[in-house]
Amino acid sequence: MTPFRIIWRFMQLLAHAITGGIRSFTAKQHPLSNGESLPDPEWISAWSRKLCRILHLNVTHSGKPPHERALLVANHISWLDIPVINSLTHASFLSKDSIRQWPLIGRMAVASGTVFIKRGKGEAQQVANAIATRLQGDRQLAIFPEGTTSDGTSLGKFFPRLFAAAIDTDTQVIPLALRYSRNGKTDTRLAFTDENSFFSVLFHLLARESSHVHVVFSQPIQPGLRDRRGLTQASHDAIANSLHRLNEASKKVPENNA
Helix, strand or coil: CCHHHHHHHHHHHHHHHHHHHHHHHHCCEEECCCCCEEECHHHHHHHHHHHHHHCCEEEEEECCCCCCCEEEEECCCCCCHHHHHHHHCCCEEEEEHHHHHCCCHHHHHHHCCCEEECCCCCHHHHHHHHHHHHHHCCCEEEECCCCCCCCCCCCCCCCHHHHHHHHHCCCCEEEEEEEEEECCEECHHHCCECCECHHHHHHHHHHCCCEEEEEEECCCECCCCCCHHHHHHHHHHHHHHHHHHHHHHHCCCCCCCC
8 A cells, every 4th residue: 555546546536537427418418219318328338437447447257247227136245336337337326315425426327327216104115106207218227135245255135026126017127246355356345335434445445456246247137927026036046146146256366356
């Protein structure tokens, strides 16, 4: 760790955030078939890819990222999950309303068309309607069905209600697994948990020579012959299997992250 590295990356990050903020207010809106208007998702993806480069977060993937309407289902570890997924896809996100207030990520979440959900009465129906509406607009929507973050060493229970809209709109579900690693082992320092704040995670990224995250896209799951519990279980199994394979592979080929 060197002070110069931290200062230089922070200045790059600040300039990139300002550029993204300006673009988010001026980007042209495009009407969707569901009545919504959203900006072209490609500039969000390009912005996210550059953000990862500035932070020296090496993003690799296996499997095929989707190029059509899909409900993306991912395990949730960090606020970094959003730019990582955005760097590989054109997905917008379903997220709690408080994310609007997060520095940097909050503004870009708004710009990328994030569907914000307020806690309280009627939340389940609100969530189902919001997911269905976005999928009817022929866009990709990413959800984190665990409902919270973990440190990346385990996979929590998925909430089946989040999958109902995929069945109602006949939309394919694509499970994707994220694994942050360091020297071949799961990197818990980048997890956004009670032990690691937003700024703690950011400091680790700025101070290190590099960090690594691998994303595995599983085969699409067609919802037609499954109920929501079956769809939930199939997605959970796919992500769990991907994480297991990544963990096993990492034991054979350790990484060099400084």
